[in-house]
Amino acid sequence: MSEIYAKFCIRHEGFTLNVNLTLPAAGITVLFGHSGSGKTTCLRSMAGLEEFEHSYFSIGDDIWQDSERSLFVPTHKRQLGYVFQESGLFPHLSVNDNLLFGFKRIPESERKISLDSMTKLMGIEHLLERMPHQLSGGEKQRIAIARALLTSPRLLLMDEPLSALDMKRKQEILPYLEKLRSELSIPIVYVTHSVQELARLADHVVVFENGSIIVSDQANKVMSDPRFESVFGSEVGSIFDTTVLEHREHNITALDANGVTILAPKHIGDTGERYRCRILASDVSISLREPVDTSMLNRLPVEIIDIRQPQIPNGHELLVLQFDNGQRLLANLTAKSCHDLELAVGKKVWCQIKSVALS
Template identity: 45%
Template sequence: MKSSINARFALDYGTFNLDADLALPGTGISVLFGPSGSGKTTLLRCIAGLERPAQGYLEVNGTVWQDSSQGFFLPPHKRALGYVFQDANLFPHLSVYGNLCFGLKRIGLKPAAAGLEQTVELLGIGHLLDRMPERLSGGEKQRVGIARALVLKPDILLMDEPLASLDFQRKQEIVPYLARLHQALEIPVVYVTHAWQEAARLADHLVLMNGGRVAAAGPLAETLSRIDLPLAQDRKAVMVWEGRIAGHEADYHLTRIACMGAELYTTAIDASAGTPVRVQICARDVSLALEAPQATSILNVLPATVTGLADDRKGQTVVRLQVGAHTLLSHITLKSKHSLGLKIGMSVYAQIKGTSILN
């Protein structure tokens, strides 16, 4: 993997130790995911230079920002990065446009050169430029905060749980804009969250943090499909498939999604044919059969091959399946595994309820 971020940090707080070594890709959204206290934000702050560990190395786009072995440390204000906090922290006395231009004046960059118009369009805030921060919703403030970070043309964008302070409705408003980032930006984004739905919706690359260490890291689908990890065994386990809308069946309020060799029916998605979509398939909603069902209410019946099996101590088996070019997980009981005689390499049929597929 060609990486634009190579980071190694060792930090001792006494009650908490960070010992992380990771390489992240040069584009897309890398999500640092894990429970509270796992070291996600501390790692992000080390990348930003807001923490200075005794042992640390950081290289971004071929440029070394930190190397403790050489006594070198680039201070935060000299690092070409954008940082988005949980709170947008907009200047209350400046309009949205004023907030966007504030940093540009400091570095002597004109709005046109900063790509301000494109950034405004990307975050959908054109109609907000004349407003004062007090007249913005929480989601609007965060979109302005992201735009303010991007217009500085950083080499990397760091986001520390930007949705944590928002209610459900505001989160739903801003997530589509965040999802655009991995397609629109040519810089890497490092995104911290402990919310699984955000990680599944946004991540291109997933880093699992636990106890101040990197438990696993890799492309999203590859990491999710690792049945040796607790994430695949959790009752909320999902697989994420990329596809395009193939069409709609308006009479039934259904959408057909083409996913590289497989087609899925799901509840209606408000988007035109050809639109790229990302869907989440919950492992607990995938059942298995040895023969294609002849009469079933389940619309999605896909031929699959068993590629992995893992039993837990609670009578559950995690089954990893190959469906065309995609990997799928299924949670079944240990008894069902034995009844079906499942073995690696077997051909089966995966059944997925259309109502259980999330967009």
């Protein structure tokens, strides 16, 4: 599989950004970090919107930037799509004409996706005759994404595309972004400071802090690593990619997470369909014995493999739990509970999961 390679050393206006990344040229890579951490500058450098003295950027065999050879391919000649925080639709053109604007400029032999299939994928068939002022914020962003993809890019860059939307519109558009990941082979680099977006979308995650990269790895590994508790704060937790195993009585769906069965309190999907589960550390509790007479659906045996205390004591400890198959789950417990239960590394216990978020 081809890879994306980015190396940028940027110093300007009191800010330094050091990037040396090798990323998978497939799925969604999320650049995550607080405002001012360097993630958007990195994305703009990938797009060729920033040119610096020490830089290199390539995707597969295509080199778009190499300062040592004085090579710089300008943005308009890079085979990429870019989606900004604002949709940037042409106000005087209908939705259909906005979509055709870039599509018509791509030779037929180079088109990777048709107009019809893209409008269906993004759920915008009924909007084609409307003007931009007649659209909601979520609809505008779906059309902006479709327009970018209709240029048949080798790479899609997205700079906080949901940040200008309210929560309702964000929830409306996230399923469409998940469909892009599963149905298209175009790699996506996605900038956000939202843990929810990261948890739902990311295959790979790069965490930025003060212009440096503190980790670049698979999303499920990063989110279940206790070293990054301070990065995710109260939203620290674990993600599991699961498959629908079966439907049970009382509207229960059993999901298979690589040998671990997780129960969801609703009927979802068909057998074999894939869902991502997110479990917050604050939604996991511990029992020394198998719980009985409890309302919690998920009661699973685990082993404690690490106990982390925060750098600044706050009365809580973060436990790293491991299933028999090696998958990890985080649990946030009070220090008193850990003391009273005599919890220690190597101890086998039962975890109870209060809530499972599905996407």
